[in-house]
Amino acid sequence: MENTRCAWVGKDQIYIDYHDNEWGKPVYDDKILFEFLVLESFQAGLSWITILKKRENFRKAFANFDVEKIANFTEDDVEKLVLDEGIIRHRGKINAAINNAKLFIELQKEHESFSNFIWKYVNHQPIVNNWNSIKEVPATTEISDQIAKDLKKIGFKFFGSTTIYAHMQATGMVNDHTKDCFCK
Template sequence: MTKTRCAWVNKDQIYIDYHDNEWGQPIYDDKTFFEFLVLESFQAGLSWYTILKKRENFRTAFANFNVEKVANFDENKIEELLQNEGIIRHRGKIAAAINNAKLFIEIQKEHESFSNFIWKYVQNTPVVNNWNSIKEVPATTEISNLIAKDLKKRGFKFFGSTTIYAFMQATGMVNDHTKDCFCS
């Protein structure tokens, strides 16, 4: 029997697995938060499918998303990453990942973890929406606007409200599975 999934899921197994096992599932560990922070910022202007296909390459290129290691990447590492055909080779996004890693660590120090910081925006409880169709799912919300404004003030790059909302969906802060989806 075929499972009904959200309309955005294509037939590629990598997309199906992501939808079925990750998207909308609450996470609390900082390593996974940092991974999605990097991946979502690289996704800006591209499809998420493109990022998913390159995810393992990103893991290798970005030290398995070890935030301390990424925060210490230097110009030589940037040049190396710009030659890596397995990732998105965009100097600005690579520099942003390094910058954002440093700021991520500052937030960890300030709030004991990034998880503590980010979950406060939804009162530590996932926002569960009950959309009838994918057309109803917003690109931004008041909460994503607030987070984007806060992160921008702190110096984060490539993190506008639309990217933040996708980050919230990816990390389960928001559950936007449509009513007909078996994951809702």
């Protein structure tokens, strides 16, 4: 008997693995939180499966998501990334990743970790929703609106409320597995 999963998963093994092993599981590790921030910012306007299929290429192109290294990327690095067919070659998003890395480091210093900063929005506890169907799952919430507003004020790029809510789902700040999902 096969496990019942959230309706968005489909049959693609990369989606199945992501859903079963990562999506909705709380992440407090700054390195992983940063990885998801980079990936989510590149996802804006694209499907998540596109990003997942390029994840290893992103990992190589973006120094294994080492925030310090990315914060120090130069214009030469940007030019190499724009030519890298393994990633999304969007100059604005590449520059945003570098900008956001610098701001991420500032938030780490100010709050002892980025995890402390981001998780405070949910009182350091995952929000566990009880959706009957994927149709009930929102694209944004008041909390994602606030985080997006605060990050924009700090200077983060490519982080609207929808992207932030996706980040919250990916890192387990919210658990949006539907009631029938075995991961619930």
